[in-house]
Amino acid sequence: MALELAQENIWFDKWRVDDAEREFYENKSM
Amino acid sequence: ASGTLYTYPENFRAFKALIAAQYSGAKVTVDSSFVFGETNKSDAFLKKFPLGKVPAFESTDGKCIFESNAIAWAVANEQLRGKSPMDQAQVVSWMNFADNEILPASCTWVFPCLGIMQFNKGNTERAKEDIKKALAALNSHLLSRTYLVGERISLADITVCCTLLHLYQYVLEPSFRKPYQNANRWFTTLVNQPQVKSVIGEFKLCEKMAQFDN
Amino acid sequence: ASGTLYTYPENFRAFKALIAAQYSGAKVTVDSSFVFGETNKSDAFLKKFPLGKVPAFESTDGKCIFESNAIAWAVANEQLRGKSPMDQAQVVSWMNFADNEILPASCTWVFPCLGIMQFNKGNTERAKEDIKKALAALNSHLLSRTYLVGERISLADITVCCTLLHLYQYVLEPSFRKPYQNANRWFTTLVNQPQVKSVIGEFKLCEKMAQFDN
Known part of the structure; x- marks a missing residue:
C-alpha cells in the first residue's frame, strides 16, 4: 500500500497557496 | 435555492455559483x-461558517453552505446538476477534475505572475506539464462534444471553465494553447454566453504568456 | 450502477465506492x-481513463468514470446522495471538505510515518494545526447530529470517514483526539457498521501517535 500511496498526487503545498491567496485578497480588501 | 453569497470581488470560486444562478434563475x-x-x-x-472561508452562502431559509462546488449545486437546477444519477456522477467527476487536475497547477503557474506567490522555476515547469495533461484530457473529451456532460451546459462546464479562467487570461498564449482546439472552442463558447458574461464581464484571451512579477 | 472498479488494494479512495455499494446493493x-x-x-x-489514475470505474453498460467521489456517487442510491437538491449540496460540501480540509494535511502528517516521504517538522506542525481545525468543525457539526447530512448515512459520512482512516489509524492518539468526542463517536460508529467493516476490515484506533519512519 505504501508504494502505491507514494505515487499518489497530493497537493502538499496547498496550505502555502491558500495562505498566500488569502493574504493577497485580504490586503486588497482592506 | 436563493440567498446571500459572501465573497471578495473577482473570486473565480464565487463565479461558479453566480453563473449557475444566472442559468437557473x-x-x-x-x-x-x-x-x-x-x-x-x-x-x-x-x-455560521466555522472555517471562515469564502465563498460562503446562506439561503433565504437559513441554510449555510460552504465549498464553492456545493454552493453552485445548491443554486443550480436539475439540468445543471445532471438529470440522471449517472449524469450527476459525471458532473461530480468534472468538478473534482477541475479541483485536482487543474487548480493546483494553475495556482502554481499563475500566482507568481500576479505577485501572490514567490516564483519557483521547477514548480512552474511541472505545473505547465500538468496543465498540458489536463488540457489534453479535456480536449480529447470535447472532440465530438459541445458540452462536458450531456447535450446542454451543466455544472461540469461551469466549474471547469471558472477554474481555467486565470490560465486562459494570463498564461495560455496562442502557441501554448494551439494543440487544444476543442478545449479552446468550448472555453470561448462558454465565456461568451450572456449568462457567463454577465458575471465575469468581457473576457480577453491571453496574447502573451505572463511572467513572474517581482 | 454496477460495474468494475480498478484500484490497488487498501486504497481509501476506492473504499468510498465499495462502501457506498454495500449500502446501495x-x-x-x-x-x-x-x-x-x-x-x-x-x-x-x-x-478509457486518459489520466491513468485510480480508482477508475467502468459500468456494465460501458460508462467510464474517474474521480473517487464521482464513482461513489454513481454506485450510490438516492438516500446516500441526498434526497433533495439541498441535501445533495450538503453532501457535495462534505466531500469537498474532506478533499480540501483533511486530505492534504493528513498526507503531510502520515506519509512520513509510513516511510514514503521525507519528514519536515514545519510542514508536519502546520498539518497538525490544520487537522485540529478540521476536526473542530466536524466535532461542532456533530454535537447534535448522528450523521453529517440528514438522519441517515450518506456519501458525506462515507467520504469524510474514508479520508480520516489514516489519521485515526496512525496518528490521532487518545490525548490528541480527546477534544473531539462527537467526531470520535461518529467515526467509531461508522467503522463498526457491517457495511463498512466488510470493506475496510476490523479497524484499530491509534493508541500511540506514529512518528517519522526513517
Whole structure:
C-alpha cells in the first residue's frame, strides 16, 4: 500500500497557496 | 435555492455559483458589506461558517453552505446538476477534475505572475506539464462534444471553465494553447454566453504568456 | 450502477465506492487482474481513463468514470446522495471538505510515518494545526447530529470517514483526539457498521501517535 500511496498526487503545498491567496485578497480588501 | 453569497470581488470560486444562478434563475445576492479579512473573522460569521472561508452562502431559509462546488449545486437546477444519477456522477467527476487536475497547477503557474506567490522555476515547469495533461484530457473529451456532460451546459462546464479562467487570461498564449482546439472552442463558447458574461464581464484571451512579477 | 472498479488494494479512495455499494446493493467488482503501475499505463486503460489514475470505474453498460467521489456517487442510491437538491449540496460540501480540509494535511502528517516521504517538522506542525481545525468543525457539526447530512448515512459520512482512516489509524492518539468526542463517536460508529467493516476490515484506533519512519 505504501508504494502505491507514494505515487499518489497530493497537493502538499496547498496550505502555502491558500495562505498566500488569502493574504493577497485580504490586503486588497482592506 | 436563493440567498446571500459572501465573497471578495473577482473570486473565480464565487463565479461558479453566480453563473449557475444566472442559468437557473435562483436569486443570489452578493453581500456588498462583506469585507474579506474582517467579516469572515467575526463571531457572527464563524458561527455560521466555522472555517471562515469564502465563498460562503446562506439561503433565504437559513441554510449555510460552504465549498464553492456545493454552493453552485445548491443554486443550480436539475439540468445543471445532471438529470440522471449517472449524469450527476459525471458532473461530480468534472468538478473534482477541475479541483485536482487543474487548480493546483494553475495556482502554481499563475500566482507568481500576479505577485501572490514567490516564483519557483521547477514548480512552474511541472505545473505547465500538468496543465498540458489536463488540457489534453479535456480536449480529447470535447472532440465530438459541445458540452462536458450531456447535450446542454451543466455544472461540469461551469466549474471547469471558472477554474481555467486565470490560465486562459494570463498564461495560455496562442502557441501554448494551439494543440487544444476543442478545449479552446468550448472555453470561448462558454465565456461568451450572456449568462457567463454577465458575471465575469468581457473576457480577453491571453496574447502573451505572463511572467513572474517581482 | 454496477460495474468494475480498478484500484490497488487498501486504497481509501476506492473504499468510498465499495462502501457506498454495500449500502446501495450495487454490484461492484474489483478487477483482480489489475496491476498498479502496469495496467493503468496500458493503451487499453488510457483509452478509457486518459489520466491513468485510480480508482477508475467502468459500468456494465460501458460508462467510464474517474474521480473517487464521482464513482461513489454513481454506485450510490438516492438516500446516500441526498434526497433533495439541498441535501445533495450538503453532501457535495462534505466531500469537498474532506478533499480540501483533511486530505492534504493528513498526507503531510502520515506519509512520513509510513516511510514514503521525507519528514519536515514545519510542514508536519502546520498539518497538525490544520487537522485540529478540521476536526473542530466536524466535532461542532456533530454535537447534535448522528450523521453529517440528514438522519441517515450518506456519501458525506462515507467520504469524510474514508479520508480520516489514516489519521485515526496512525496518528490521532487518545490525548490528541480527546477534544473531539462527537467526531470520535461518529467515526467509531461508522467503522463498526457491517457495511463498512466488510470493506475496510476490523479497524484499530491509534493508541500511540506514529512518528517519522526513517
